[in-house]
Amino acid sequence: MPRLETIHKAGHFSGRILNMADYEAERARFTWEGARQALDGLPGGLGLNIAHEAVDRHASGSRRIQVALRCLGRDGKRHDVTYGELAERSSRFANALDALGIETGERVFLLLPRTVELYVAALER
Numbered sequence: 001m002p003r004l005e006t007i008h009k010a011g012h013f014s015g016r017i018l019n020m021a022d023y024e025a026e027r028a029r030f031t032w033e034g035a036r037q038a039l040d041g042l043p044g045g046l047g048l049n050i051a052h053e054a055v056d057r058h059a060s061g062s063r064r065i066q067v068a069l070r071c072l073g074r075d076g077k078r079h080d081v082t083y084g085e086l087a088e089r090s091s092r093f094a095n096a097l098d099a100l101g102i103e104t105g106e107r108v109f110l111l112l113p114r115t116v117e118l119y120v121a122a123l124e125r
Contacts, residue, residue: 051090051123059087071116081116086123089116094124 020026040057042049055068064084071079081089102108112118 055083055086055090055123058083069116069119071114079116081119086120089120090124093120097124 039048039053041047042052058064058066058068065082067080068083068086069081071081073079097108108121110118110121112121
């Protein structure tokens with residue numbers, strides 16, 4: 001398999017500072033132990049949950065009003081969702097599944113395009 005070339009971007013994109021301005025430097029510093037330490041884990045040491053790491057820990061703090069997800073519609077319209085909104089929507093979806101009698105560990109299959117609803121469903125708690 002051919003090695004893919006690294007994409008290099010300028011230090012700013014659309015007037016915003018990139019999260020990772022120097023990919024090669026970040027790659028050289030990366031360790032799995034450092035990545036583990038950057039994760040919160042569930043409260044009370046109850047394990048690791050992607051919904052908590054990607055949404056809930058930000059929604060309960062100062063990032064609550066920051067954009068977590070930006071979707072572009074086929075019509076070109078932009079739809080931004082904050083961490084707080086994403087946490088609220090994913091909780092509502094989880095409550096709907098609960099009301100339907102869906103229990104933890106059961107499989108739920110979805111067929112959705114890349115819309116806000118897809119991420120809400122994928123990140124439900």
